[in-house]
Amino acid sequence: MSITLDKLVLNQGSFQLDADLVIEEGHKIALLGPSGGGKSTLLSAIAGFKEITSGRILFNGDDISTDPPAKRPVSLLFQDHNLFPHLSVEKNIGLGLRTNLRLNDAEKEIIQDALRRVGLGGHGSKMPSEMSGGQQQRVALARALLRDRPVLCLDEPFAALGPALKHEMLDLVAEIVEAANATLLMVTHQPDDAEYIADQTILVAQGRAYAPVDTTTLFHSPPPALASYLGTRRAHG
Numbered sequence: 001m002s003i004t005l006d007k008l009v010l011n012q013g014s015f016q017l018d019a020d021l022v023i024e025e026g027h028k029i030a031l032l033g034p035s036g037g038g039k040s041t042l043l044s045a046i047a048g049f050k051e052i053t054s055g056r057i058l059f060n061g062d063d064i065s066t067d068p069p070a071k072r073p074v075s076l077l078f079q080d081h082n083l084f085p086h087l088s089v090e091k092n093i094g095l096g097l098r099t100n101l102r103l104n105d106a107e108k109e110i111i112q113d114a115l116r117r118v119g120l121g122g123h124g125s126k127m128p129s130e131m132s133g134g135q136q137q138r139v140a141l142a143r144a145l146l147r148d149r150p151v152l153c154l155d156e157p158f159a160a161l162g163p164a165l166k167h168e169m170l171d172l173v174a175e176i177v178e179a180a181n182a183t184l185l186m187v188t189h190q191p192d193d194a195e196y197i198a199d200q201t202i203l204v205a206q207g208r209a210y211a212p213v214d215t216t217t218l219f220h221s222p223p224p225a226l227a228s229y230l231g232t233r234r235a236h237g
């Protein structure tokens with residue numbers, strides 16, 4: 001699914017973000033930029049949780065700017081608070097299949113399989129409060145992947161994970177996104193993660209979301225706004 005941000009303006013208090021760009025179908029996109037730069041605000045607007053000030057958001061050319069979140073073909077994983085605290089892990093995941101949680105045996109097996117895929121087999125009956133932050137994010141990821149929407153938005157999903165597990169999760173996301181030909185938008189503060197998973201990167205800085213650029217090219221010759229974000233290691237590397 002292609003996403004067009006047509007002269008989009010978003011406001012959050014006194015903060016303003018402008019975006020005028022096109023994301024072509026099937027790309028894996030990293031959103032990179034300084035803290036407070038507007039990355040979460042942009043994902044929230046795409047998923048429908050944040051009202052836009054002006055401009056339009058188009059999915060495959062259709063204006064969906066005023067559609068409520070449930071009507072959009074988008075799954076959004078927030079930075080935290082993704083799980084319902086009163087529901088077990090497997091019920092939280094089950095919501096990705098059926099919002100009324102009336103699950104048949106085949107669906108229950110799909111949930112157990114999703115748990116295994118995020119490395120949490122056997123944890124289904126636990127409550128979210130019994131899981132670590134990184135485990136909770138993986139539960140939320142399992143649910144987002146089961147929802148199988150054409151656009152998957154992840155907001156710093158793996159910040160709490162060590163390198164090996166993080167790469168496993170990035171591989172899982174890439175595999176599922178590629179199989180579904182979905183479009184991935186993933187916020188990260190780790191340039192290495194962007195290079196690992198994303199063929200294109202959107203820089204969000206100085207009040208603007210810049211058009212997607214080939215990730216390798218971007219890191220090879222970073223524009224000034226990216227160079228100052230990355231610091232000396234890459235700016236001169």
Ligand SMILES: Nc1ncnc2c1ncn2[C@@H]1O[C@H](COP(=O)(O)OP(=O)(O)OP(=O)(O)O)[C@@H](O)[C@H]1O
Nearest residue numbers: 012013014015033034035036037038039040041042
């Ligand atoms: N609840 C809020 N009320 C008012 N202004 C806010 C609020 N949340 C965010 N902002 C403003 O919106 C701007 C963008 O915030 P946003 O969370 O989108 O940035 P971000 O790039 O995702 O940051 P981070 O990398 O730290 O998560 C911030 O600089 C801040 O000025």
